Amino acid sequence: xxxxxxxxxxxxxxxxxxxxxxxxxxxxxxxxxxxxxxxxxxxxxxxxxxxxxxxxxxxxxxxxxxxxxxxxxxxxxxxxxxxxxxxxxxxxxxxxxxxxxxxxxxxxxxxxxxxxxxxxxxxxxxxxxxxxxxxxxxxxxxxxxxxxxxxxxxxxxxxxxxxxxxxxxxxxxxxxxxxxxxxxxxxxxxxxxxxxxxxxxxxxxxxxxxxxxxxxxxxxxxxxxxxxxxxxxxxxxxxxxxxxxxxxxxxxxxxxxxxx
Amino acid sequence: xxxxxxxxxxxxxxxxxxxxxxxxxxxxxxxxxxxxxxxxxxxxxxxxxxxxxxxxxxxxxxxxxxxxxxxxxxxxxxxxxxxxxxxxxxxxxxxxxxxxxxxxxxxxxxxxxxxxxxxxxxxxxxxxxxxxxxxxxxxxxxxxxxxxxxxxxxxxxxxxxxxxxxxxxxxxxxxxxxxxxxxxxxxxxxxxxxxxxxxxxxxxxxxxxxxxxxxxxxxxxxxxxxxxxxxxxxxxxxxxxxxxxxxxxxxxxxxxx
Numbered sequence: 001x002x003x004x005x006x007x008x009x010x011x012x013x014x015x016x017x018x019x020x021x022x023x024x025x026x027x028x029x030x031x032x033x034x035x036x037x038x039x040x041x042x043x044x045x046x047x048x049x050x051x052x053x054x055x056x057x058x059x060x061x062x063x064x065x066x067x068x069x070x071x072x073x074x075x076x077x078x079x080x081x082x083x084x085x086x087x088x089x090x091x092x093x094x095x096x097x098x099x100x101x102x103x104x105x106x107x108x109x110x111x112x113x114x115x116x117x118x119x120x121x122x123x124x125x126x127x128x129x130x131x132x133x134x135x136x137x138x139x140x141x142x143x144x145x146x147x148x149x150x151x152x153x154x155x156x157x158x159x160x161x162x163x164x165x166x167x168x169x170x171x172x173x174x175x176x177x178x179x180x181x182x183x184x185x186x187x188x189x190x191x192x193x194x195x196x197x198x199x200x201x202x203x204x205x206x207x208x209x210x211x212x213x214x215x216x217x218x219x220x221x222x223x224x225x226x227x228x229x230x231x232x233x234x235x236x237x238x239x240x241x242x243x244x245x246x247x248x249x250x251x252x253x254x255x256x257x258x259x260x
Numbered sequence: 261x262x263x264x265x266x267x268x269x270x271x272x273x274x275x276x277x278x279x280x281x282x283x284x285x286x287x288x289x290x291x292x293x294x295x296x297x298x299x300x301x302x303x304x305x306x307x308x309x310x311x312x313x314x315x316x317x318x319x320x321x322x323x324x325x326x327x328x329x330x331x332x333x334x335x336x337x338x339x340x341x342x343x344x345x346x347x348x349x350x351x352x353x354x355x356x357x358x359x360x361x362x363x364x365x366x367x368x369x370x371x372x373x374x375x376x377x378x379x380x381x382x383x384x385x386x387x388x389x390x391x392x393x394x395x396x397x398x399x400x401x402x403x404x405x406x407x408x409x410x411x412x413x414x415x416x417x418x419x420x421x422x423x424x425x426x427x428x429x430x431x432x433x434x435x436x437x438x439x440x441x442x443x444x445x446x447x448x449x450x451x452x453x454x455x456x457x458x459x460x461x462x463x464x465x466x467x468x469x470x471x472x473x474x475x476x477x478x479x480x481x482x483x484x485x486x487x488x489x490x491x492x493x494x495x496x497x498x499x500x501x502x503x504x505x506x507x508x509x510x511x512x513x514x515x516x517x
Contacts, residue, residue: 212441231441231448 024060066110114143124170204259275303285323322369
């Protein structure tokens, strides 16, 4: 995958696509170009059969500080702003049929926090901070924040985070169930890579089906969710990886999954 | 059995028509529509076929009409050619027609879908009438069929804005019947076809005629037709078999006569 991007850096190795938000001098704040480049990188990874896991992380001290407020003024129409720039990016994360890990290396603020919430997994450091910066500038959490957070941690906690706006540390995020793992800074790179490798070796198609249906199942009627499970299982049941899984089980060996 | 722009084959007692112009996302040209209609009619006459299934490929059902073909048309050339008249023949098909939609069904592609009886779509399928964006409008039944399917207010909104409609929204408004995983659209559609294949074929025909009648005739005429069709069903052996099986508490086996 050629890296022709200005605001992000994308590399691929051993089935893992690493997407680094790369505006460290601005704490990796989003610009219109960055929104577009993230979408483009996600779509390319989505189409690539050899890409089996996506890691999103930030260059330098921060994960992402959200919208670059340099581009916001009194004349900004916030709804257009979201519809044109952020919603396509958030949809691209959700529609990506590969597991997405947010390796939240530092502060994730505003829409940067929203991006981390839209990922399938969050890895954090003790010094990571999730900051819902919205309420303190008189705005509401956006970019899928109000949809995703209550589904991840429950309504009461989500409301606290959205309204009180108190930063969440890495340790607290883990306690809340928001983060999968707290990793010490000294082993950060290795541990993130290890987790990504673990995911990249799993049956990618089956993971994509879990991702496609489980969260939506939280607001769908039981009957509909059951039927979706049946269809998902039919699809998974036709996969090479299912055959391999069964065969390995019979032969008492570890399966080697190819992702489809 | 296949023709220039469509693939044709059978799957049990289901006759399958696959739109086959993949390089242009199955854009419908006049030859292709002729082939589709002729094949539908051939399946309608074929005693071994009980259901007709029409599909595109995994990326597109059909992404509209062939624009190049009509760029140089004039009102007079259109009046003389009357390219939409052939579409009316689809309405005369008596067997159930199921559409399986993956990807886009736009413009003429959407109109083709709306000419079918039951529609199974991928959850990420998109329907729409982009004609307005080209300074024209739907011409093969789109304004009429969509309005009858979803009501005036929503139909106007969709056709005016020319934006695609997602499968979930189409389902909510009763424009389509079922949503399936993109990988399983054909399988789910064929499952539906197989269920229909076990029903009494003459009943299905008489029901299709009566339900279609309800769309735009006064109630008293519709009720009269329904009654006549109900009485006509008693001319079939399948009616005797169906009622006998019911009293004997077994599954009926319908022959279509």
